[in-house]
Amino acid sequence: MGRYKENMKVYLDFEKPVADLEGKLAELRTLEEGEGGVGIADEIARLQTKADQALRDIYGKLTPWQKTQVARHPERPHTLDYISALIEDYTPMAGDRQYGEDEAIVGGLGRFRDRPVMVLGHEKGSDTESRLKHNFGMARPEGYRKTVRLMETADRFGLPVITFVDTAGAYPGIGAEERGQAEAIARGIDACLALGTPTVSVIIGEGGSGGAVAIAVTNAVLMMEHSIYTVASPEASASILWHDSSRAADAATAMKVTASDLKRFKVIDQIISEPVGGAHRAPQEAMESAGRAIESVLKEFDGVESDEIRRRRREKFIAMGRSL
Amino acid sequence: MNWINNIVRPKIRGLLVKKETPDNLWVKCPETGEMVFHRDLEANLHVIPGSGHHMRMPAETRLKQLFDNGEYVRIETPDVVADPLKFRDERRYSDRIKDSRAKTGERDAVRIAYGTLDAQPVTVGVQDFEFMGGSLGMAAGEAVITGLETAAERRTPFILFAASGGARMQEGILSLMQMPRSTVAVAKLREARLPYIVVLTHPTTGGVTASYAMLGDIHIAEPGALIGFAGPRVIEQTIREKLPPGFQRSEYLLKHGMVDMVVHRHDLRATLSRICRILLKAPSLGHSVPVTGAPDAEPVQLPPPMAEAAD
Numbered sequence: 185m186g187r188y189k190e191n192m193k194v195y196l197d198f199e200k201p202v203a204d205l206e207g208k209l210a211e212l213r214t215l216e217e218g219e220g221g222v223g224i225a226d227e228i229a230r231l232q233t234k235a236d237q238a239l240r241d242i243y244g245k246l247t248p249w250q251k252t253q254v255a256r257h258p259e260r261p262h263t264l265d266y267i268s269a270l271i272e273d274y275t276p277m278a279g280d281r282q283y284g285e286d287e288a289i290v291g292g293l294g295r296f297r298d299r300p301v302m303v304l305g306h307e308k309g310s311d312t313e314s315r316l317k318h319n320f321g322m323a324r325p326e327g328y329r330k331t332v333r334l335m336e337t338a339d340r341f342g343l344p345v346i347t348f349v350d351t352a353g354a355y356p357g358i359g360a361e362e363r364g365q366a367e368a369i370a371r372g373i374d375a376c377l378a379l380g381t382p383t384v385s386v387i388i389g390e391g392g393s394g395g396a397v398a399i400a401v402t403n404a405v406l407m408m409e410h411s412i413y414t415v416a417s418p419e420a421s422a423s424i425l426w427h428d429s430s431r432a433a434d435a436a437t438a439m440k441v442t443a444s445d446l447k448r449f450k451v452i453d454q455i456i457s458e459p460v461g462g463a464h465r466a467p468q469e470a471m472e473s474a475g476r477a478i479e480s481v482l483k484e485f486d487g488v489e490s491d492e493i494r495r496r497r498r499e500k501f502i503a504m505g506r507s508l
Numbered sequence: 509m510n511w512i513n514n515i516v517r518p519k520i521r522g523l524l525v526k527k528e529t530p531d532n533l534w535v536k537c538p539e540t541g542e543m544v545f546h547r548d549l550e551a552n553l554h555v556i557p558g559s560g561h562h563m564r565m566p567a568e569t570r571l572k573q574l575f576d577n578g579e580y581v582r583i584e585t586p587d588v589v590a591d592p593l594k595f596r597d598e599r600r601y602s603d604r605i606k607d608s609r610a611k612t613g614e615r616d617a618v619r620i621a622y623g624t625l626d627a628q629p630v631t632v633g634v635q636d637f638e639f640m641g642g643s644l645g646m647a648a649g650e651a652v653i654t655g656l657e658t659a660a661e662r663r664t665p666f667i668l669f670a671a672s673g674g675a676r677m678q679e680g681i682l683s684l685m686q687m688p689r690s691t692v693a694v695a696k697l698r699e700a701r702l703p704y705i706v707v708l709t710h711p712t713t714g715g716v717t718a719s720y721a722m723l724g725d726i727h728i729a730e731p732g733a734l735i736g737f738a739g740p741r742v743i744e745q746t747i748r749e750k751l752p753p754g755f756q757r758s759e760y761l762l763k764h765g766m767v768d769m770v771v772h773r774h775d776l777r778a779t780l781s782r783i784c785r786i787l788l789k790a791p792s793l794g795h796s797v798p799v800t801g802a803p804d805a806e807p808v809q810l811p812p813p814m815a816e817a818a819d
Binding site for chain 2: 415426
């Protein structure tokens with residue numbers, strides 16, 4: 185978990201009140217180290233309470249657009265963070281055996297709380313180098329074909345599949361189209377539905393369009409409190425609806441992209457609460473909550489036959505939207 | 509294909525059926541600029557005679573042209589929750605829907621029909637681009653599912669004419685969920701070992717291509733159709749490059765292995781019929797000698813109509 189060691193914070197624009205208070209706190213702490221004194225300690229305690237309250241207030245009423253920004257926060261835990269926090273014996277697998285290896289989607293074998301599992305997800309990367317390597321989590325056809333291969337392997341060996349969803353969408357490029365992006369996503373959805381082992385997905389940041397669905401057609405779909413799941417990114421939606429991508433905030437509101445909206449539409453099964461101030465403030469705590477939720481889903485399927493697992497998954501999706 | 513069926517009959521029908529006169533009697537070919545009289549265009553299945561450019565074919569004409577004697581029964585598709593997001597952009601979604609319904613006389617973008625194709629029963633879905641760009645919302649999703657399920661129940665192939673700009677944005681995530689939902693129904697038809705044939709027409713993009721339209725046993729594309737996941741404008745904006753000529757067109761998809769064949773509209777009906785008959789092990793129409801061991805050589809009777817026949 186190297187990337188959480190140095191405590192350098194990125195503040196979102198609506199977090200400014202907190203940023204100001206925490207800035208002052210940091211100054212006071214340096215002062216305290218140098219001089220000490222009762223007065224300073226009191227001031228620190230007072231400001232800390234104030235900062236905590238400001239954070240709670242802000243995060244208690246995030247707008248859909250603010251949630252979108254939290255979902256994309258650079259310090260928000262990504263798939264590889266979840267894997268390292270929750271999966272032991274992680275053994276990455278690579279390649280679609282047809283064309284190449286797409287690192288926008290990572291995955292492999294591992295153990296989740298003593299259960300052998302297959303785990304996979306979109307990885308956005310956490311610095312310039314890794315972002316480029318993972319193509320910002322925007323997969324090409326070979327990425328989706330890799331997920332199909334991993335899922336089929338899981339099915340053959342009776343392993344449950346855990347997926348982490350975090351993508352703005354599938355990559356729109358010439359090569360991706362040439363190699364059949366649409367077909368790759370369609371086969372991904374098909375493969376999700378065909379699995380005879382329990383499957384659970386967690387939308388940890390952005391669930392963007394078909395590129396997200398390709399790995400999210402699972403027995404249980406869980407969503408982190410401040411993540412979003414949408415038919416098209418707010419920017420793309422704004423560009424389609426108003427021919428103006430700068431109206432992304434309006435689109436985020438109109439498109440109903442938040443976890444609570446999706447729970448209301450019964451598109452997701454459960455919302456996983458995040459620590460105050462979002463998962464990036466306390467990544468371990470957030471990932472631990474996700475771990476508990478995943479475990480309880482997998483427990484539900486202990487001893488359930490493959491046909492029944494498949495049937496329940498199909499019926500869940502077929503029923504979707506029929507009663508709202 | 510019997511040319512009399514396709515050329516002469518629509519002409520005769522055109523003379524018998526009184527139609528509203530379209531505003532524009534002459535249609536310009538988008539490729540060559542050639543002007544074609546609308547009736548000649550209709551008679552030629554909406555293909556420009558000179559250039560061979562395939563113009564959009566009205567959904568109803570599709571059905572009439574495909575089924576024997578132009579006869580079919582419409583299969584009713586389920587009603588869905590209206591405007592779940594209470595959506596409005598510049599206009600209310602509910603108003604847009606009203607307009608599209610008035611314009612097309614249809615409830616939504618996908619219609620399902622049942623009838624025979626060279627005496628072989630088939631279930632057919634047509635996605636109507638005239639209805640909000642053929643966009644895939646809850647109603648269209650339900651219709652596609654109904655089509656696939658009807659085919660499975662009645663033991664017929666399912667032929668789908670796809671045309672869509674993609675997901676219906678105004679239904680948000682519920683539109684996106686039509687991708688897995690329709691895929692469940694495709695899987696069921698596959699398990700029933702019945703043919704699923706997709707005809708990709710201009711244009712088919714987005715969530716439709718990325719789900720049921722790319723999961724057929726056979727993929728047929730009409731010449732020159734735009735078929736892809738991301739639209740060309742989005743790709744150009746992302747990569748900031750000019751796209752190669754013919755990019756995402758049917759012939760390009762054929763070259764890159766995404767479709768089995770590009771078929772001229774004049775040959776489409778015969779091609780579909782031939783494929784269905786082979787996959788169902790029915791005797792060939794092209795041979796006078798019946799295939800030995802064919803399970804059912806007698807012509808199949810249509811079961812009583814489930815829904816009222818269209819017009």
